[in-house]
Amino acid sequence: MEGAAEVRGGGARAGGPARRRPPQRLPLPGAAAGAAWGRLVIDLLISGGTVVDGTGADGVRADVLVAGGTVVAVGPPGPAEAARTIDATGKVVCPGFVDLHTHSDLTLLSAPQGRSAVHQGITTTVVGNCGLGVAPLAPGADVAGVRAAVSYLDLDPSIEWAWRTYGEYLDAVAAARPSLNVAGLVGHLPLHAGVVGFDDRLPTAAQLDAMTSLLSDALSAGAAGLSTGLMYAPLTFARRDELDALARVVADHDAVFAWHLRDYADDVLPAVREALEVAAATGVRTQLSHLTVVGRRNWGNAAKALELVDAARADGLDVAIDMYPYLAGNAPLSQRLPAWAQAGGESVMRSRLTDPEAVTRIREHWAGQPLGWDEITVNSAPGAPEVVGRRITELAAERGADADTVALELLARLGNAVSMVAGGRDAGDLRAVLSHPATVIGSDGQALDLDGPTGEGSPHPRAYGSYPRLLSDHVADGTLTLPEAIRKATSGAARRAGITDRGTITAGQAADIVVLDVGRLADRATFADPRRYPDGVDAVIVNGEPTITEGRHTGARAGQVLRARNNSKGQSS
Structure with a gap:
């Protein structure tokens, strides 16, 4: 779904404008606060969390109210009623990354x-x-x-x-x-x-x-x-x-x-x-x-x-x-090649890698490079799964060849499609x-x-x-x-990026929000086993739609294409 995006230069509107309700700013003093909460008609309440609002300020305990895809209020807990509530007690509530x-x-x-x-x-x-x-x-x-x-x-x-x-x-x-x-x-x-x-x-x-x-x-x-x-x-x-x-x-x-x-x-x-x-x-x-x-x-x-x-x-x-x-x-592994070896496009480059004179020049270029083949691992090689996850030096030892030869053979065979992790x-x-x-x-x-x-x-x-x-x-x-x-x-x-209508949890901003259990928060992906989701990301809200709840994807697809309105200076927008 395309929607609204405020972007440096005037604020983009991609497709039709999102339906957003006028923001109400809280907290309010004394009894007025309670009355204001009670008047709000909201879609989502994130209650009891410590809000780290994205400005660099320290976190404060507050409730976050969302309506029409927008944050409408942030403030002390109140009597507001919502169609849906996320209990964030003991957790950090921050803007979506x-x-x-x-x-x-x-x-x-x-x-x-x-x-x-x-x-x-x-x-x-x-x-x-x-x-x-x-x-x-x-x-x-x-x-x-x-x-x-x-x-x-x-x-x-x-x-x-x-x-x-x-x-x-x-x-x-x-x-x-x-x-x-x-x-x-x-x-x-x-x-x-x-x-x-x-x-x-x-x-x-x-x-x-x-x-x-x-x-x-x-x-x-x-x-x-x-x-x-x-x-x-x-x-x-x-x-x-x-x-x-x-x-x-x-x-x-x-x-x-x-x-x-x-x-x-x-x-x-x-x-x-x-x-x-x-x-x-x-x-x-x-x-x-x-x-x-x-x-x-x-x-x-x-x-x-x-x-x-x-x-x-x-x-x-x-x-x-x-x-x-x-x-x-x-x-891409081809990034290791000198510029002249890549001229002419991928097919020309791959053909060049079978030319003995060109190969000699490439080997000379690689001699004395600051990054060794022992620090480079193949991480993607369509059609050659046997090399994925292997260091270039490991493949060379296995084949009884030098590392330059292995790299050249991979590039000649797979071109730009073979990629590396480099330390x-x-x-x-x-x-x-x-x-x-x-x-x-x-x-x-x-x-x-x-x-x-x-x-x-x-x-x-x-x-x-x-x-x-x-x-x-x-x-x-x-x-x-x-x-x-x-x-x-x-x-x-x-x-x-010039995006001004998201990135903080304040009234009027798009409701892109993350709830983190900081005590459990951890990156579980490793270089050996990278396809693992993290721990501690309990909820993710995109434009007011719960997209991750209890660590699981809901199937929601509420993302918007954010088109900048950055017409040339001196032109009307």
Whole structure:
């Protein structure tokens, strides 16, 4: 169901407006409070819990009243009557988590209940990250080539790509009736690949105009911003003129530009500087995605990266960070290849990997890399289940081959569809990033279902447990307080996406709410056994509809597509 969404730039209305009743703000003094409670006609009462409202404030014991999909009152217990009551005594009541960084672009079309996301308390997901979007598709675009390039997202081959424009893609998501709200970024990859192609070449002036026009149309159709992924071909070939031109369009629409940086290892600091230089040149609101540092020899560089961010913010730039609470990432294995080896598209890349001269050059590139094959595990390999869950070095030892050979054979056989879990990270760097004032939370995961195509393979556990892990492990170890962790996962993330009508539990906000039993709260997903729901997420409410109750999915699909109203400055909305 599509519905209302207040988004930076004026407040989007997707489809018909939701039926919301005027909010009544409580508490009121003395007897007036009781009278006000008694006059309310409400759909849902969440009673007796400690409300941590998402602003960063400490929790207070209060009841939450919901009507018409909206929070209508928050205050001391009163005599209100409701069609349904959830007893939250002894539990924490907080806003639903706004997952700023996800790759659920296609999985929600295959499995719209999005169980792995909703079970951990996510009520809003932002898709289209790392440049790996699925729309818009330019006239004449090589759609099959784009689909192959973003196969990391493409877990269900039966999903038909019937859209061309970004608005048509959002229509397809709305028609799927997801269980959680969906906002989206425009992926740089379909823009660039659809107009320029997959080779290592700069866009012509006409091609750059075509890309900026497609981007502007997509932002006007409701996209919340743009993402790039400069480690993914053909975006590896994008240079400053292209990035500046796209950033100006995003800035003109008062939207956000999210960056999967060009490098997170030896060249992480130059990569951060590149993003900040574009922000300074264009004034675009900038998000540094999953800021991390890879390789033991680079540990400690997170602090230096954060100093660069602090300096940019001190200069008045609107720059922030997102991160997930794990010491390993997940990406296509092809990300390990040098840029030249990926030129031409997936089929050309796979053919190139059988050329002895090219193989020699790739081996030379891999020599001395900061991340070893012993830190990389195959977690998805369609058609090759025997390699899933195995380290590259284990497979090499089993076959009597070297690790480079195994990786090359997998890439030649499966292309971009083979993905990895990669470690090589430092706990101190992670804590520094999570605790930084400019950091909000994004899982970098996908909404998956235990049954069907999206439940296959061995996904990164962040798809099932990011938020319980954050609120248990990283609160228990002192990295964050519970109110601040919740703020980073709710209002902080929502505001970065320009979403203003959810992210807090206050009167007038959309009723996206989670009830947590903090004493039991735990991420049960592991790298060895990732497909496990967390403990302690007792209830999840999406737009006023109970979607998880007593830890079980109700089957409700009350999510809305949140279309930003971010028309170009100077144009009427």
